[in-house]
Amino acid sequence: MTATETQTRNVGRGVNLKVLGPILALVVLVIVGAALNGNFLSAANITNVLSRSAFIGIIAVGMTFVITGGGLDLSVGSMAAFIAGLMILVMNAMLPMMGPGWPLVFVGMLTAMVAGTLAGFVNGFLITTMRIEAFIVTLGTMGIYRSLVTWLADGGTLSLDFGMRSVIRPIYFDGILGISWPIIVFALVAITGELVMRRAAFGRHAAAVGSNDQVARYSSVNVNRVRMLTYVFLGILVGVATIMYVPRLGSASPSTGVLWELEAIAAVIIGGTMLKGGFGRVWGTVIGVLILSLIDNILNLTDGVSPYLNGAIQGVIIILAVILQREKKAES
Amino acid sequence: MKFTKITAAALAATLAMPAMAQDTKVIGVSIPAATHGWAGGMNFHAQQAVDRLEEVYPELDFVLATASDPAKQVNDIEDMLATRNISALVVLPFESEPLTSPVKAVADSGAWVTVVDRGLAQPGIEDLYVAGDNPGFGKVSGEYMVSAMPDGGDIVVFRGIPTTIDNERVEGFQEAIEGSGINILAMEHGNWNRDDSFTVMQDFLSKYDKIDAVWASDDDMAIGVLAAIEQSGRDDIQFVLGGAGMKEMVAKVRDGDPMIPADVTYPPSMIATAIEMTAVGLTSTAPVSGTFTIGSVLITPENAADFYYEDSPF
Numbered sequence: 001m002t003a004t005e006t007q008t009r010n011v012g013r014g015v016n017l018k019v020l021g022p023i024l025a026l027v028v029l030v031i032v033g034a035a036l037n038g039n040f041l042s043a044a045n046i047t048n049v050l051s052r053s054a055f056i057g058i059i060a061v062g063m064t065f066v067i068t069g070g071g072l073d074l075s076v077g078s079m080a081a082f083i084a085g086l087m088i089l090v091m092n093a094m095l096p097m098m099g100p101g102w103p104l105v106f107v108g109m110l111t112a113m114v115a116g117t118l119a120g121f122v123n124g125f126l127i128t129t130m131r132i133e134a135f136i137v138t139l140g141t142m143g144i145y146r147s148l149v150t151w152l153a154d155g156g157t158l159s160l161d162f163g164m165r166s167v168i169r170p171i172y173f174d175g176i177l178g179i180s181w182p183i184i185v186f187a188l189v190a191i192t193g194e195l196v197m198r199r200a201a202f203g204r205h206a207a208a209v210g211s212n213d214q215v216a217r218y219s220s221v222n223v224n225r226v227r228m229l230t231y232v233f234l235g236i237l238v239g240v241a242t243i244m245y246v247p248r249l250g251s252a253s254p255s256t257g258v259l260w261e262l263e264a265i266a267a268v269i270i271g272g273t274m275l276k277g278g279f280g281r282v283w284g285t286v287i288g289v290l291i292l293s294l295i296d297n298i299l300n301l302t303d304g305v306s307p308y309l310n311g312a313i314q315g316v317i318i319i320l321a322v323i324l325q326r327e328k329k330a331e332s
Numbered sequence: 333m334k335f336t337k338i339t340a341a342a343l344a345a346t347l348a349m350p351a352m353a354q355d356t357k358v359i360g361v362s363i364p365a366a367t368h369g370w371a372g373g374m375n376f377h378a379q380q381a382v383d384r385l386e387e388v389y390p391e392l393d394f395v396l397a398t399a400s401d402p403a404k405q406v407n408d409i410e411d412m413l414a415t416r417n418i419s420a421l422v423v424l425p426f427e428s429e430p431l432t433s434p435v436k437a438v439a440d441s442g443a444w445v446t447v448v449d450r451g452l453a454q455p456g457i458e459d460l461y462v463a464g465d466n467p468g469f470g471k472v473s474g475e476y477m478v479s480a481m482p483d484g485g486d487i488v489v490f491r492g493i494p495t496t497i498d499n500e501r502v503e504g505f506q507e508a509i510e511g512s513g514i515n516i517l518a519m520e521h522g523n524w525n526r527d528d529s530f531t532v533m534q535d536f537l538s539k540y541d542k543i544d545a546v547w548a549s550d551d552d553m554a555i556g557v558l559a560a561i562e563q564s565g566r567d568d569i570q571f572v573l574g575g576a577g578m579k580e581m582v583a584k585v586r587d588g589d590p591m592i593p594a595d596v597t598y599p600p601s602m603i604a605t606a607i608e609m610t611a612v613g614l615t616s617t618a619p620v621s622g623t624f625t626i627g628s629v630l631i632t633p634e635n636a637a638d639f640y641y642e643d644s645p646f
Binding site: 037039040042044045048052150153154155156157159173248249251253254255256296297300301303307308 | 365366367368369371372373375376491494518519520521525526527530531532534535536537538539552555556559563564580644645646
């Protein structure tokens with residue numbers, strides 16, 4: 001594996017198509033979008049697309065570590081919905097005592113972070129200590145969180161108090177120098193994730209565990225601890241994504257975050273991370289997320305394709321992206 | 333001594349059970365789980381109707397089951413038939429095709445069948461059909477659009493999850509606005525979902541420099557649309573017409589919000605109508621078989637108070 005990797009790098013010093021694949025796909029999409037609609041490259045449209053990518057993007061960065069470590073998390077979409085519901089409930093409950101204002105927003109943020117950490121810990125605990133398949137554990141927690149949010153919302157929608165909504169709104173809609181907060185947070189998370197994956201011991205350990213956990217164990221890597229941390233890390237990022245999500249519409253319902261887990265996993269794989277673990281690329285994940293949301297955006301901006309086929313087009317592009325990468329690997 | 337007493341009591345209870353079962357009739361209610369706002373409202377009204385009717389009719393028993401997918405709903409109905417010996421079934425089918433034969437099995441067993449909202453794939457199985465009027469929903473919405481925009485204008489249309497319900501509504505709408513000078517710039521699926529509609533409206537706002545009005549066709553979608561309009565800061569959009577009668581939106585109509593001047597009902601409480609009529613059919617001589625269509629009504633500031641249900645989650 002490592003040998004192949006080195007070889008690929010040596011052969012493709014100048015033009016490494018395996019690395020360039022996702023970037024090329026993104027460039028093609030941008031060109032197509034710009035050709036189809038004059039407003040595609042407008043500041044407003046770019047801001048919209050990037051801001052709305054932030055939820056999946058922040059989660060996908062965490063997912064990159066989980067998948068690199070040989071795991072999988074299907075519960076993130078339901079977890080986000082549950083945390084959003086919890087955050088709204090806590091803020092509504094504390095409102096009479098604290099009044100609408102930033103202290104209450106911080107209480108909401110803290111709730112999201114604590115709930116995310118705990119949820120990630122539960123997944124990690126069941127997978128590492130209780131030795132249950134990640135697929136099974138997170139399939140179970142996916143159902144649990146989805147039911148919990150339906151129950152909390154009494155089947156309807158949990159809405160943040162109206163006065164509070166105008167206080168918290170700027171978290172999604174405002175920013176610094178015209179760049180909105182979700183974009184800034186997404187960028188910070190991605191840069192940190194990339195640094196941790198490339199430079200920190202934790203990133204290398206995650207790859208080692210995902211590649212071969214026996215070898216990693218003999219190399220005195222604490223396999224369980226590393227795996228556990230990837231899930232806790234992901235849980236925390238789901239909390240961060242939720243903090244960005246709640247201010248947008250000020251509500252959470254049982255249909256919040258449906259299929260986010262699959263979008264996040266798809267973004268990770270499009271970006272070049274191996275689904276079976278052992279190798280992860282955070283910047284690739286960011287490209288993957290952008291590819292997915294640009295397809296949506298372009299399809300909405302054009303009339304050419306029946307909206308019934310949107311899902312099919314996304315599916316084709318996901319599969320193409322992965323085929324492209326595998327062929328490049330075989331060539332080397 | 334004590335032990336004997338309990339045994340005797342238990343024995344008596346066991347013996348009494350079948351006798352009681354013969355006196356009480358059981359009505360099974362099978363509905364989709366509360367996974368979105370409208371379904372949440374429907375669950376609320378179903379529970380309310382069951383609670384109320386159990387008091388009114390001591391001779392009736394109710395079993396309420398909610399299913400999150402068609403397969404689970406089939407299981408629910410099979411269980412009701414096998415273990416609860418139901419005399420009547422009130423069912424809001426998750427999907428028409430997969431539910432047709434299980435419901436037919438209930439009808440073949442001799443039980444009364446009431447179908448709500450979504451019809452079955454085969455006609456003639458149900459004794460009573462209670463439904464909202466989907467073409468009418470589109471028609472009322474279209475007529476309102478025409479009256480609110482007498483000089484015509486450019487609108488965008490949000491559609492629900494691709495289903496026949498959605499098609500009927502859109503066709504009704506298109507017929508109603510035909511020849512009125514109202515031009516549909518684009519139609520896209522918001523899937524009866526706030527997040528999806530927010531995204532689609534953002535893209536519509538990028539795509540078109542001028543939009544006069546929006547037919548959001550559903551209140552959840554209208555909320556997403558409103559948030560996107562507010563964010564863009566544009567003032568060319570005169571109003572947004574939703575639908576279904578969510579209480580937050582009814583409140584906006586009541587309070588005279590200029591962006592939400594009206595709403596069109598598609599009441600989730602139709603499940604209560606169906607349960608009540610079934611109970612009447614089982615306990616009285618009043619004939620209730622046939623089709624009962626619940627018309628879509630235009631909610632305006634004048635009548636909004638009648639459509640506001642404080643306790644409902646929807």
